Amino acid sequence: MSILKRIQDIVLANVNEVLDKIENPVCMVKHYIREMENEILQAEKALSRQMVIKKKHEMLIEETEAAIAKRDRQAKLAVETGEDHIAKLALQDKLLLEKKLEEYRKQHETIKQQTVSLGDQVKKMKEKHRELKNRQLVLLSRANAAQSMKKLQSFLSTVDAESVTKEFARLEERVLMMEIEANARRGTQGIDLGIESRFAEQAIQDEVEKELEKLKAKQAVSENKQ
Template identity: 45%
Template sequence: MIFKRIRDLVVSSVHEGLDKLENPVALIKQYLRDVEFEITKAERTIAHQVLLEQRQAALVSDTKALIAKRARQAQLAVETGDEEIAKVALQEKIVLESKLTTYESQLETIATQTETLNNQLRDLQEKYADMQAKKRLLIARSQAAQTSYDLNCTLNSIDADSAVRGFARMEERVLLMEATAEAGNRVRATHLQLAKYATDTALQNKVEEELAKLKASQEA
């Protein structure tokens, strides 16, 4: 009984310790949900970044077209002898060229950021794919470990000595039942044999003769 109490205390302590551990299956699923959330957030960010890049590219294209237009206007004004119009057109052209340098620099920065975000998203998607591939294996291993633990707990909860004693008592009881039945069969067989002898007159006469001889031999 003392050893049984100790064993029960140990099993109880193990149960309590495992209850405090985080569920690995739940953790795996939570990690995947977290990565899915990050992927969705990254996709939204990249979509916004691509839109920004497209707008910046359009601004660069429009500025270049406007510069070319002012250059043609200045050339036409010079050809027609209208220097004031030519100066205004050239002035606007110079200002636009300065802005174009800034716009192109900004476009390059935005494009670099977009490429960086795309690379990061691809890395995240690859990691997510790897996690998905490993998820089933990890869940299977976790379930196998849990099943093994449950079986061990079941085995530990069984009192082997008590079970053996119980089976021994059952065996003794069966043996007693078999012996009782065998004894009953023998008694019944004996009664049947005696009844058979009682109905056999010749046999009874011979028995009487043998009995008389035994008595006579004792008296002599």
């Protein structure tokens, strides 16, 4: 094999290994979940800003309605006092405010719809996120089981079952011999103790006989003197 061919094979092997890692389903799911969590975070920030804008428009509408009511009272008061010029100015301002109010209300309706839509999107994204998290647990369990099975199959394929069986048989035979030796040693110790005990008893009996003979001899001497 040429050097260039070997280099090509090594490069291809490394590329395939990298691709396998990239296509790891557990890693891919984690990547998708991280992306979704980031999207949810951004969507929640946008929803928060939208709620602030909606609240500001509601306050603007309330302020404009209050200003219209005020101009209306001013116009009526000017008419009552015969100040038509002031009444016209108040009415003119009132009409401008009413046009602004109409525009504010249209904007508020649009903002409200956008807020509801964005809130629904955030809710759906969170539900999808929970679903993916649950599926991730299942996928992780399946991947671990598959990996364990793969390792087990790889181990079994490299193990010579016949050699292992013979080795176990040899070990069992060795343990059996060890047990036999231990039992034999224990039995021998028992026999030795029995022999020693008998010898000790015989020695005592011999001493007793000797003492008895001494007593008899003394008794005989005493009787002869009498």
